[in-house]
Amino acid sequence: MCGRGPMAPHRVVDELVNCMFRRLLVPLDSSPHARHALAEAIDLAKSNNARLTVMTVVPEPSAWATLGAIDAPINLRELNEQVEHAYQRILDAAVETVPQDLSVKTLLKHGAPGAAIVDEVTAHDHDLIIMGSRGRGELRSLLLGSVSRHVLHESPIPVLVVHVPGDQS
Ligand SMILES: Nc1ncnc2c1ncn2[C@@H]1O[C@H](COP(=O)(O)OP(=O)(O)O)[C@@H](O)[C@H]1O
Ligand SMILES: [Mg+2]
Numbered sequence: 093m094c095g096r097g098p099m100a101p102h103r104v105v106d107e108l109v110n111c112m113f114r115r116l117l118v119p120l121d122s123s124p125h126a127r128h129a130l131a132e133a134i135d136l137a138k139s140n141n142a143r144l145t146v147m148t149v150v151p152e153p154s155a156w157a158t159l160g161a162i163d164a165p166i167n168l169r170e171l172n173e174q175v176e177h178a179y180q181r182i183l184d185a186a187v188e189t190v191p192q193d194l195s196v197k198t199l200l201k202h203g204a205p206g207a208a209i210v211d212e213v214t215a216h217d218h219d220l221i222i223m224g225s226r227g228r229g230e231l232r233s234l235l236l237g238s239v240s241r242h243v244l245h246e247s248p249i250p251v252l253v254v255h256v257p258g259d260q261s
Contacts, residue, residue, distance in 0.1 A: 117222070138194065179200060
């Protein structure tokens with residue numbers, strides 16, 4: 093419906109929610125948390141007739157190329173390409189889980205993930221971000237990862253942080 097015609101009073105809240113969230117942005121890493129967030133986003137997109145954009149951010153080389161002591165000489169360009177492909181596969185796998193009758197777009201960005209997500213919703217029309225509470229990071233004691241925390245603090249639009257049920261880690 094979304095604003096077309098008069099509405100029974102008890103439907104107003106339903107309609108409000110349905111109409112507010114028509115363009116959903118789902119930032120993804122390769123974690124089960126992000127996959128769970130995508131499943132929630134797909135459910136919401138079905139009931140709201142919403143469009144999905146799945147987005148992944150390839151971290152800057154400085155975040156991974158200098159990890160630990162690497163003895164063997166490494167080909168940075170090759171490593172870069174492999175990392176890029178790995179992130180592209182995250183998007184491909186995500187699209188495969190989206191039912192055919194839903195509209196889905198993909199975005200591959202580079203940089204600091206939190207900042208890139210906030211830049212995207214600042215520059216383009218999205219109504220709601222749906223993301224995992226945590227990601228691939230190893231700090232299991234934290235309720236929120238650094239990317240989800242950054243986005244919650246900085247996003248100009250609403251953020252839905254999905255927690256994996258029963259996750260005690
Ligand atoms: N590189 C990334 N690109 C897009 N989204 C990401 C990226 N990394 C994390 N996210 C999103 O942020 C959520 C929380 O992950 P994060 O804050 O990185 O936690 P952790 O610190 O445990 O890795 C993920 O479930 C995913 O939705
Ligand atoms: Mg992370």
